[in-house]
Amino acid sequence: MTVKQILDEKGHKVITVHSSISVLGASRFLAENKIGAVIVSDDGTSIAGILSERDIVRCLASSGTEGLDQPVSSIMTRDVVTCGESYTIHQAMETMTHERFRHLPVTENGTLVGIISIGDVVRRRIEEVEREAENIKAYIAS
Template sequence: MSVRRLLSGKGSFVPVIRSNLRLSDVIDQLQIDEAGALVVTDDDTTILGIVTERDIARGLKRYGRDVVDRPLKELMTKEVVSVDIDEPVSTVLELMDRHQIHYVPVTDGGSLCGIINMLDLVRYRLSETETEANALKAYVSGSA
């Protein structure tokens, strides 16, 4: 299955935030979007960074309570691992494993067009397993 197909079932909403904001704005936006990560972009297509709950935890350790007033640019991950929309889903799994990350932005022609998280992959795999099980049941019962 391709990333494109996975996104077509999931939807293309990408939680984003502008780079000139503070961490307090990030926390508000994460709650509004019910997300665990925000892609940092100023034009909705160019990925400048990503900020995750893990980045917030690191900021808390480094700056203490004052972290909420820190500029986002100081806390976001700037080197973002992304995947092209036409790659197979297995590539996303490999990237998540290799880089120990839970969120992978998706690009199409270099422009941001989606995001995949670990829960999306779990849902995909459960659906795939259910489809396989139903096919086997149909085969065994002779209705295939």
């Protein structure tokens, strides 16, 4: 299975925040949308950074509540690792595990086309393994 297949099932819509939104505003945005990370983009198609719950925790640990008034551009992760739609779920899992993050933006020709989470990838991998097990059982039974 590929990342494209995951996005075709899940949807390609990606919600983003502007780099000037405050850390507090972004925290509320994450909570309201029940998500753990958000792409920071000033135009909705290019990636300026990614803001995760971990970034916010680090900000609070270093700056206290005063950090909540900063723009997300000051705390976001700027060097964003992405993948393409042709990545397999194995490649996506390997990237996420190696880099130690749970959200992976998907780009094609430099344009943001989706985002997948470790939950998306694990769910599809479990489905794949279950399907393989059923096929083996059917083969043995026949």
